[in-house]
Amino acid sequence: MSVQRHEPPRRRDTAALIVAAGLAVIGGVMLWDSARLADLGGYSGVGPASVPRVVAWGLIGLAAWTAVEGLRGDFPERPAQNPAPVLWIVAGLAVQLMLLHTAGFSIATGILFAFTARAFGKRNLAMTIPIGIVFAFVVWTIFSQLLMLHLPAGPLEQLFFPGG
Amino acid sequence: MGALDFLLQGLATAADPMLLLYALIGVTLGTAVGVLPGIGPALTVALLLPVTYRLDPAGSLIMFAGIYYGGMYGGSTTSILLNTPGESASIITALEGNKMARKGRGGPALATAAIGSFIAGLVATLLLAFLAPTIVKLALVFGPREYFALMVLAFVTVSAAFGDSALRGLTSLFLGLALACVGIDQLTGQARLSFGVPELLDGIEVTTMAVAMFALGEALFIAGQRVQVDDEVTAVKGSVWMNRQDWARSWKPWLRGTVIGFPIGAMPAGGAEIGTFLSYATEKKLTKYPEEFGNGAIEGVAGPEAANNASAAGTLVPLLTLGLPTSATAAIMLAGFQQFGLQPGPLLFATNPTLVWGLIASLLIANAMLLVLNLPLIGLWVRLLTIPKPWLYAGILLFATLGTIGANPSTFELGMLLGFGVLGYVMRLFGYPIAPIVVGLILGPMAEQQLRRALSISQGDWGYLLHSPIAATLLGLAALALIVPLILRARGKGQVLAQLAGDED
Amino acid sequence: MKHLVLVSLFAGAMALPAMADYTIIAPANPGGGWDQTARTMQTVLQEEGISPSVQVQNVPGAGGTIGLAQFASQNKGNPDALIVGGYVMVGAILTNNSPVSLKDVTPIARLTGEYEAIVVPAASPIQDMAGLIEKLKADPGAVSWAGGSAGGTDHIAVGLIAKAAGVDPTKINYIAYSGGGEALAAILGNQVTAGISSLGEFEAQIQAGTLRLLAVSSPERLEGVDAPTLKEAGLDVAVENWRMVAAAPGLSDEQKAKVTADIEKMAKSENWQKQLADKGWMDTWLAGPEFEAQLDKDIESTAAILKDIGLVK
Known part of the structure; x- marks a missing residue:
């Protein structure tokens, strides 16, 4: 529920200002992009560039509003965060993305599985990576072999299902 | 033979034990695949359709009906329990459903979703059977201007329901609208905001975005919390089943959801998610417990789930009566019907009554099977939440990425998944609501295209938008929904309204 | 419960053997024409025993150009890889400035095709093609055309019709819909003046009398279709929305011959013919040098008309 704060701390909120700058940049990029579109509005009078322009100005307005709130320190407090677990999950997703087409679904996803588990406190990767790979392989088998969903295969998958 | 005789005959045929088994297999398969985040009903039906080719026509038809309803229903389970909506129509379910699940009320949430889906499916299938030709007229x-007015109404009602901060709700919505501009402009074929990247030409996939924003963003946010709140997720508190109050609060939303979802599903450009948005907004307006909205109100699950399933049956109205496939799922089903020698079109009910009524009977039976399968499973499903967090979230991420990879195994798509996951995390950190960005992405293109089509037809005359009674009424309703809260606020009732609006995250 | 899941998965396993031989890329989302073509090929190739197991993979995006680009770069010299495509791809390659074109794969054969149909709602005062053209000449903006996506077959056909009638193709009031279905709803609802899409999309409505068929885009009159061709109506236009299958680039002549033989066996099978009839698709089989010549001709004429409409600079 909304928190009633009678005495808002009037302190400049740098993070909020960065958000405001980001919104303004997105708005600017949209304006720049829509400037290069040919005006093919045809009979409607509303061309492909019209809606992006409206949205862009909306974003710029919101950026200004955010900046004002940031300067007045009206932004809500953010919960304290541990960066390490977040980075483990992001790393897991990045590894999966890079390995998917070379190592195959099971290995890549097994690593994601293990890294996520580590972020939530299961630190022993020597145990979680094999568990993850076996689990991902079972899932791969069910979906790609029985349900014919196309999932990338790597050396492990080819070992068990040559030609698959 | 009258319609009722045909229906009874169809039901009698379908009551054969072997056919019932096929229905059960179809429902099981449909649910099993549909439950995965990122694999929507279209892909589910496309994947499983070949399985039905092996059976005789009756068996194949009934299994197919089971797959369809199973696939439509499957997404709600993971939305409720894990906050990972698998397709756009279950996003709203996740809003209240997941809050309920976290308070140990996952059982009633799943039950109201299952029973609501059943009731909506039942009523909507009967409406399909007896009123299809009237409804389709x-x-x-609905032409472009009426659709535009409907989109405006959806925007207004839905965005009024998000978050306690107008600034953050609007920012989230506008980010969604900005993302919606990415890709080839449908009306002129020009590439917008794609910066020469071919993968961006088709725009941003709603399912990828929804899975990333909800499932990944959530996992990152919870992983990052310094103080791990242990009592945050309780598997079961009180009964797994719905209590008397749950029933009392659910039955009206079920019926209202059906009434909202069915006609919108029947509209050629309606789309299931619009019905869920409108149903959610309606329930929020009508509820006696507004303070619970945003914190796990059962009406917010019952209504949208019913609307979702009713629109699934609604989609069949234009498909059967006009041969009009209005969604990807419907297009695949059309291919499925053709294998049974069923040519959907205006003459179908007259030329091929046995098959049509067979299909309708199959849908009714599949619908009942869905309930038979899912009610007993609820006790099992809620146990998912007792899985220790490391394994639970590792599993969620595995299946969330599986869905995305299965739908489109490209590195780029996975990169978008990761990028939006991080965006979802940052937005949660700063207290931005998540739903408006997804709503903007869904509604933005629809509203833009319909507006431009309408103006194209009228050759630039904006007055045309108001010259239809339906469009004018819808726009009037939207204006009221926008203005009335402002007047109330000006009269100093702002605090009541802030309560009403609640917050979403 | 577990038991049932197993039974059902087992049923799936029996229906779909594990070994994959051909992999067919459908460069579109499930549900569209290319996806259906690919999945029909999958069924027939397997049932006719031409290939023990066939996988279909959807690589959607940008009128098929994303799938085409991925196919061309990842499968060089792979004789087991196939891609489905069609006339829409020709236009999309041009409008999207795609770096990969149909020259970068090995076209095998044209499989099916559909002709375009021009219709008006039954309540429309327009009775024939001449009436429509008259209105178009008087005020091109007042004639709104509902059809598929911008730059697609439908749009190209309208451009060609306008050009043949002596109307500036940039002046057409074309209203793009995401699919034939949505466009059909707009026509039936009397929202637009005329509609254009493949004949199959309109057939049931024409029979039921809710749409009036003005003309078809075939070069000659179609059997069982009571409407003149565009040529008979005095417009020198013929458009076919064909679908084809292509193999990977860099195949040896033997490999190409083997793929062509497999596809030909499939296309000549009774099973395939039955599938075509069920779906209302025409058999427009064309392979070898004739197909390649036809392809070149289509690419050339499409580039010209897209320029005229203003979609390609």
């Missing part, structure tokens, strides 16, 4: 009255 009404649906065809």
